[in-house]
Amino acid sequence: MSLVSASPGIGQRFRIDLWWLPRALILALLAFVIFGPLLNLLLWTVAERWYFPHVLPLDYGFSVWTRVFSPRGNAMDSLQNSILVAVLTVIVSLALAIPAGYALARLKLPLRSLILLAFLIPQAFPNLPVYVNIARLFYQIGLNGTITGVVLVHAVHGLVYAVWIATAAFSAVDPELEQAARSIGAGPLRAFRDVTLPLAMPGLMASAIFVFLESLDEFTGSYFVGAPDVNMLPLLLYSAGAGGNYQIASITALLLLIPSIGFMLIVERFLKADVLSRVGH
């Protein structure tokens, strides 16, 4: 097929040129649908005044940025809380998922597929009623409105990615390498630490990034368990938007957007095909 398109006849080349008309139209429409809303967000972050029926903002400037990032503004507080919670969530999720993933990948477990399925449960049920009841439970034991409470709620969701990707990452490592290390006298922990763990690292990094983003972007759990004592970026975005302050809401949205887009651009480097093909097996 590539041979044909590499050496087209005159008539065929003309036909291909004509086909670019609908093709370009559809691709341009798609580009507008995807980037139009993003462009609108960017405009809002630098708009000083913008109201109907003006197509573009009347004044541009960064005065809202300086207000948002001033030491007294609550954006810095939310940003710190969000990053702290996300880092702690990654630590908790991976500390639980690395042993679990190793066991699921390497050791003979009874009911293995059932256990793997259990980690999918948080993804398979609408989690709003669960958060509502966790909040009620946490309220009784004094965890509501604390960083610990929010981290625990995020970790439950993070475990879905962490366990599944960690299992896939450990299955992708050749077990014979570990056996070789054992046969030349390394203990089981040493063989794990020096051989299996470094080889599984790219997959584990990918799951860490997934968990980090999931925590950074999580709204519902933070809304019920964290608010109003623990301020987080998604909560700030929501309350600024609800108050009609689209500039602050858009700047917060942009702060949440940058890590997500950055991740999209690098995800293929971490999630290799050999790991991806083992997810869920």
Add this chain to the structure above:
Amino acid sequence: MSKRFLGLLLVLPALAVIVLLFIVPLAASVVGAFEVEGGHGFGNFVKSVELYRGDTIFTVLIVSLSTLLIGLFSIAIGGYLTLGENPRAVAILRWLYRWPMFIPFIVVGQILRTFLAKNGLMNNLLISAGVITPMQATAFLDWRGIVIAFVWKQVPFVALLVAGAMASIDRGTIEAARNLGASRLRILIEIVVPQVATTLLVGLILSFVTMMSVLSVPLMINAQSPTMLTADIAFRINAYGDYGVANALGLISLVITSGVAWIYLRHTMKERA
């Protein structure tokens, strides 16, 4: 024997977190739905049906319509990526379609709220292009806004799964059909889509469940009645502290998603058998 024990020991902490912080509260929500003053009963459900019957139907319609559109668009994108004959157009599409995938729902809610508003960029561009007059401009911030937000966010995810599955099917059948003179649309519908049906179904069911539990999009785009059940649950808790009706509404949405999950399980069982 000891290896099995060790394995269980390693899995146990993670499993305990899921059980304690997800399954127990889930059970509490099911039980809580039947808790009424001074005992158990169906009072919460009676109240839920009375107050939120319209919103329940609205939720099911919106999520079903979004799922349908997500399916159609992902087949179209995956199909073009697989069958497209122009390498440059395929490359552009491959680069283009994935952008919204990693954008969080709360951000999707915010950017579409500003984009689709009466004075949003969409209406402004339509007005300056002369398609509509300023007086005709209306906000899309009702059920249409929610559907647009869901489709915008979920299509890349399902399309990624579907395109991956389409890439791994046997090219021979496609080439054979093409040599026999079948159009690309016919190849897509009769040869490609049936072979990726399972992947498509998994992607759509995951999207369905996700959309059923998203709170931020309905809150940000359309919080007035009729709205989605998630917004109603949050309202019940925040305004009245009414856990009974909130849990009953939660159970209703659970039953709806279980119905969908059952379709999936039945399908995979057939596949495994």
